[in-house]
Amino acid sequence: MNARMNLLGGVVAFVLVVLAMSLFTVDQRQYALVFQLGEVKREIVEPGLHFKVPFVQNVRYFDRRILTLESSDPERFITSEKKNVLVDSFIKWRIVDSKLYYISVSGDEARARTRLTQTVNAGLREEFGKRLVHDVISGERDKIMDQMREKADVDARKIGVQIVDVRLKRVELPEEVSDAVYRRMxxxxxxxxxxxxSEGAAEAEKIRADADRQREVLVAEAYRDAQKIKGEGDAKAAAIYGDAFGKSPEFYAFYRSLEAYRNSFGHKSDILVVEPNSDFFKYMKNVGR
Incomplete structure (x- = not known):
């Protein structure tokens, strides 16, 4: 009885082990290839639970997510004007055909990266060789990236890989060239x-000379007008005085004498030496008149 139970238990355990070795899961982030004696039998792209023949078949997984290939050091390229530029770039890629990917590069990611790097560098070298420094730095940078992505994708499809994007992070001149360019700039x-x-100084002198000329003209015209107005005023004043005092000459003489007295005796310290019977004092002598 015990022997039968042990045998049954062994059979059940063996069946469970075989069943466990026959089942495998594929994550949604993966592809899977089923091999039989080293030969690819199936490609599994749908996630879930799958079966394989135990002891005969084995499974290998490949990442189906977008991967990044970034250059460790900037690459040196030559433009159409024979000038060196340093280019720092990166590539976004992913596996789209795991079977072709395995056949082409044996499923080795390092070999795939090397292949993609060589393809992109060759394409960039060709594109940069057609353009000037200004074009590759700013003018046609987006155009270069778009064309490079399309060209690289055509070659990458041959190994079961899709090029999602090619980006130029930095394009600059080498240090020795940059120094010369900066000095020239x-x-x-x-x-x-x-x-x-110089142009500003010349223009300033011109404006200053014109302003001085205008000032001299304005001053001269103002002085002329002032003298004219003053002369006209003096003439009108003389005419008014003449007309007023001409009506009474005696009063005019009296008024002028009062003006002379006021100017002569305006201060206590003033001294006047004159004869008492002088005409200067005639209105003081004849007060009643």
Missing amino acids: EAERKRVANELR
């Missing part, structure tokens, strides 16, 4: 600044 800016200063 600095000299050019100084030259332009000096020209602008």
Whole structure:
């Protein structure tokens, strides 16, 4: 009885082990290839629970998510004007055909990265060789990335990979070239600044001379007008005085004498030396009149 129970238990355990070895799960983030004696038998792209023949078949998984391939050091490329530029880029890629991917690069991600890097670098070298430094830095940067993605994707499909995106993070001149460019830019800016200063100084002198001329003209015209008005006023005043005093000459003489007395005796310290019988005092002598 015990022997039968042990045998039954062994059979059940063996069946469970075989069943466990026959089942496997595929995550939604993975592809799976089922191999039989080293040969690919099935490609599984749907997630869930799947079966395989135990002891004969084995399963290998591949990541189906978008991966990033980033260059460790900037690459040096030559533009159409024979100038070196340093380019720092990265690639977004993913596996779309796991069977072809395994056949092409044996499922080795390092080999796939090397293949993609070579493809993208060759394409970038070709694109940069057609353009000037200004174009690759700013002018046609987006166009280069779009064309590079399309070209690289065509080659990547041959190994079961899709190129999702190719991006140029940084495009700059080498240090030795940058220094020369910056020095030339600095000299050019100084030259332009000096020209602008010279033009500004000349314009300032012109404005200043014109302002001085206008000031002299305005002062001369104002002085002329003032003298004219003053002359006209003096003439009118003389005419009024003449007309007024001409009506009574005696009163005019009296008024002028009073003005002379006021001017002569305006201060206590004033001294006047004159004969008492002088005409200067005639209105003081003849007060009644």
